[in-house]
Amino acid sequence: MNKKTKLSIVLFIILMVIGLLYIIPLMWILASSLRPAGSLYEYANPLTLRTFFPEKLTLENFIHIFTEEQFGVALGNSLLVAFAAILLGVVVNSMAGFSLAKFEFPGNKLIFGLILITFMVPFESIVIPLFLQVRRMGFINTYAALILPAVGNGLGIFMFKQFFEEIPDELLEAARVEGASWFKIFCQLVIPLSLPAVVTVIVMMFLFQWNALFWPLVATHSSKYEVVQVAIAAHRMTEETHWASLFSSAIAGSLPPMLLFFALQKYYVQGITRTGIK
Amino acid sequence: MPLRLTGDEKMFRETKSGLAFVLPAFALLLTFKLWPIGVSIVESLMHTGITGTRTFVGLENYAYLFKADPVFWSSFKITLVYSLIINPLIVLIALGLALLLNTGMKFVKFFRTLYFLPSAISYAVVAVIWGVIFDPYYGLANSFLRFFNLKPQPYFSSPNQALLCIVFLVLWRSVGYWMMFYLAGLQGISEEIYEAASIDGAGRMQKLWRITIPLLKRTTAFILISNTAFNFLTFAPVYILTNGGPQGSTNLLMYESFKSAFVNLDMGRASAISTILLLIIFLISMIELKLTKTSFEY
Numbered sequence: 001m002n003k004k005t006k007l008s009i010v011l012f013i014i015l016m017v018i019g020l021l022y023i024i025p026l027m028w029i030l031a032s033s034l035r036p037a038g039s040l041y042e043y044a045n046p047l048t049l050r051t052f053f054p055e056k057l058t059l060e061n062f063i064h065i066f067t068e069e070q071f072g073v074a075l076g077n078s079l080l081v082a083f084a085a086i087l088l089g090v091v092v093n094s095m096a097g098f099s100l101a102k103f104e105f106p107g108n109k110l111i112f113g114l115i116l117i118t119f120m121v122p123f124e125s126i127v128i129p130l131f132l133q134v135r136r137m138g139f140i141n142t143y144a145a146l147i148l149p150a151v152g153n154g155l156g157i158f159m160f161k162q163f164f165e166e167i168p169d170e171l172l173e174a175a176r177v178e179g180a181s182w183f184k185i186f187c188q189l190v191i192p193l194s195l196p197a198v199v200t201v202i203v204m205m206f207l208f209q210w211n212a213l214f215w216p217l218v219a220t221h222s223s224k225y226e227v228v229q230v231a232i233a234a235h236r237m238t239e240e241t242h243w244a245s246l247f248s249s250a251i252a253g254s255l256p257p258m259l260l261f262f263a264l265q266k267y268y269v270q271g272i273t274r275t276g277i278k
Numbered sequence: 279m280p281l282r283l284t285g286d287e288k289m290f291r292e293t294k295s296g297l298a299f300v301l302p303a304f305a306l307l308l309t310f311k312l313w314p315i316g317v318s319i320v321e322s323l324m325h326t327g328i329t330g331t332r333t334f335v336g337l338e339n340y341a342y343l344f345k346a347d348p349v350f351w352s353s354f355k356i357t358l359v360y361s362l363i364i365n366p367l368i369v370l371i372a373l374g375l376a377l378l379l380n381t382g383m384k385f386v387k388f389f390r391t392l393y394f395l396p397s398a399i400s401y402a403v404v405a406v407i408w409g410v411i412f413d414p415y416y417g418l419a420n421s422f423l424r425f426f427n428l429k430p431q432p433y434f435s436s437p438n439q440a441l442l443c444i445v446f447l448v449l450w451r452s453v454g455y456w457m458m459f460y461l462a463g464l465q466g467i468s469e470e471i472y473e474a475a476s477i478d479g480a481g482r483m484q485k486l487w488r489i490t491i492p493l494l495k496r497t498t499a500f501i502l503i504s505n506t507a508f509n510f511l512t513f514a515p516v517y518i519l520t521n522g523g524p525q526g527s528t529n530l531l532m533y534e535s536f537k538s539a540f541v542n543l544d545m546g547r548a549s550a551i552s553t554i555l556l557l558i559i560f561l562i563s564m565i566e567l568k569l570t571k572t573s574f575e576y
Contacts, residue, residue: 008383015378015389021450022392028418029407044416047425051418096303103296104289111304118311120563121556124511124532128539128552129318130310152306172290182295211400213514214532218540229402233518236406243410250403261398265391269458 027052033061033247040243061248071249073224074231079256081143081216081227082209085150089205090198093153097160098186102172119154124214131218145219146227150209156201163197164190199267203260210257228253315556322550339550350551352526353534356441357510360530364445365505369498371453376460377490390461393454401451401514408447409434409519434519437527444515444528456501463497464490503566507559531555 028051032040035054043051065071100112130149131140139145167190175185191198213229220226226234232253235246261268290296325335343350375393379386396404411418412433420430434440467490475485491498513532516522522529522537531551539548 011378011381011383012385015385018375019389019392022395025407025411025418026395028411041416044418044421047418047421051421092303092306095299099296099299102290103292103299105291105293105296108296108300111300114312115304115307118307120507120560121311121315122507122511122559124513125507125552125556125559126311126314126318128535128545128548129314129321131539132321132545132549133310133314133317148306149310152303152310154307154311157303169290176290182292182299186299207398211402213400213402213517214536217517218536229400229514232400232406233402233514236409236518243416246406246410250406254399254403257398257400258395265394269394 029247030251032243033251034058035244037061037064037242037244061244062252065245065249065252069231069245069249070223071231071252074226074228075252075256077146077225078210078228078253081146082206084143084147085209086202086205088147088151089153089156090201092151093156093201094160094191094194094198095186096157098164098190100157101161101164102167102169115154115157117154118152119158123150123208127214127218130215134219141220141222141225143225146216146225149215149219150205150212153201153205156204159201159204160194160197163194167193196267196270199264200270203264203268206260207257318549319553322546322553325546339546340554343547343550343554349526349529350534353522353529353531356527356529357531360441360445360512361506361509363442364448364509365502367445367449368452368456368505369501371449372456372501373460373494373498375453375457376464377486379457380461380464390457393457395454396451397455399451402518404447404451405515405518408443408450412443435524437523437525440520440524440528444512444520447515448509448512452505456505459497459501460494463494467493499566499569503563506562506566510555510559510562 031052031054034057035043036056036058037060039054039056043054096115100108100115134140134145134149171189172185175189180188211229212227213233216225216227216230217233232246232249235242235249322339323334323336324332325339379390379393399407412420414420414430414432414435417433419433423430432439433443471489471493472485475489480488511532512530513536516528516530516533517536520528522533532555535548535551535555538544538551
């Protein structure tokens, strides 16, 4: 065995040991969600192969959260809120990014500076002030409260701006000479050229909305507006924690972002690392 | 602030269109980000009396917090300790993983995706998963320990271990994500530099210290700054798993602020803590930026 092969094997072993820290918890959760609700505690101790491979596989825990615990409502709410924010968000943030990339007008530097500040201010740090603001404006406990604050996204604007800066001005000038309005140029020329940026922002905003806990927790209190993360957290907080439901809701709640992520990971990773490195 | 490219790009002088395109997003950001911060700062300078009347009290809320509020102090200290533990660890582990994965072997792709996977899972779910695994009676962790005849641990029920458990689950979730940035950075370093160094007789460790790490400075700065800010705002694991306990050992500032606002209904105090957090984040970002900018040389 030559040196290179030996090193590969050592590397593989190291990576696998680390990898176990990832695989084992996930497998256990998956296995536990598929076993009959009662048998979980039975097989927790002592540790056996049965802990990971249940004798009986059942979907009852998944069915339970949809029929008895209205998890479907939470899923629906999260999907609604995510799509709405993304739709509005991609439109306004790309427009802003375009303006800052290509237009010069009085105040553009100031506006850009302010937008940079918002991007440096993480969302969670303003939850309390934002709550007070939205309450003042009168739309606490509505879908608008869950959607609107997330639409404007400094990081998204920044990403779009970086991307648009690479579109040659000559291309735009040519279109202008032909008499096209900026709006037309934007929709028909710029956006089609910018799909990687659009995809990155879509994934970013989706993950952000879908995974949000703190803001939805304070912005709404009626159960009809409950979103996925709040629903999952609520499970954990009850006296009699039903682990089975906890696991199934955690998995069900993690599927959409996982699927999205798997489908688009190439774009997403490219998008964030490209902007991060600059 | 990140460098702004003042390129030779010819910009289009279009006031109407420029404003029209930028205003919707800007208006939203103004309304939902900038304005609330301003108001919050003002709010923190007010006191809400029992009758609901608000009076201007200047920096009294802050003075009170720092001088006469032991709960705040404790929370502040814990948040600092937490920050000092987690941020360097994230950087080190992310870098370590990236170095391990930068070898181009075929199986590397699988592990890369595996380590990155948890970042697609929300913090709430991650907290739930590890809360269950670290359950002292039925959790997987103690099951493993018992299997190997080791002593089962109290994890979240112990004031000594609870914070570390939170550190652990945050690391689990985030190192894979930041590792990607380091991987991108590593791939940007050309082979020739290493070859030249080899010719000069440089060993592995020297290459690491003298070439790799300095060239990754920008990435490290970015990761550190983003993380410092983000980790100061840790909320989900505390809310879901510990409620600040046991014995206040995990009472991070964001949670303390939340308690103030929604349990004690003391908006003044909550706003003050929120503003302090903002200031800390801002300061640390500025410092980290300055430190890494000045010593940055290719």
